[in-house]
Amino acid sequence: MMQALGRRYVRYFNRTYKRSGTLWEGRFRAGLVQATDYLLVCQRYIELNPVRAGMVDDPSAYVWSSYRAHAFGLKVAMHTPHEEYLRLALNDADRQGAYRQLFKAHMEPGMVTSIRSAVNAGLALGDGRFKDELEALHDRRQRPAVVGRPIITPDVE
Structure with a gap:
């Protein structure tokens, strides 16, 4: 459709x-994301895309982002905050402040690369245990394949 x-x-x-x-x-x-360690990082990555693209100087200036809902409590009809976001603090004001605080630190270049690689390859984003569980459950690889031909070892008798 x-x-x-x-x-x-x-x-x-x-x-x-x-x-x-x-x-x-x-x-x-789309790809699976381990919520506990990676969801807020991915949310930050997504909400900073317009800044990285030079479209705006601050994520709050991009009207199509959920940043203002998370950071300032803007009510958006189609927005439902994730449990990981709700765990940032017990009340809305503290939670929004904690969320804004996340954006003060630069994202690690390695994490940006990991997110992009996982999305482009259609792989899950998470730690080794998370990927192991997914591989066992779905019988589908969740790590990049080894490049090149397999190494042939001579039979020694």
């Missing part, structure tokens, strides 16, 4: 604005 809607919209948009080609870079991507 979403693909059909997207195709129709692209035709309309291209016809209206006399252009051709795709509107979006690629397919929508």
Whole structure:
């Protein structure tokens, strides 16, 4: 359904604005995230995307972000805060302050790379135990495959 809607919209948009080609870079991507250690990091990564892209100087300036709901309590009808966000503090004011505090520190470049790699490869983002459990449950690899041919060892008798 979403693909059909997207195709129709692209035709309309291209016809209206006399252009051709795709509107979006690629397919929508989603992946599993270990909530306890990675959810707020991913949320921060997403809400800082407009800043990294040079669209705004502060995440609160990007109106399509959930940052203002998390950091300032802006009521958004379609927004439901995650349990990990709610665990930041016992009351709204302290929770919002704690959330703003998360954004004062720079994201580790290694974490940004890990998030991007997991999303691009369609792999889960989490620690080794989390990935082991997913692999056992779904019989699907959750780590990058080893590049290259397998090493052939000679049979020694």
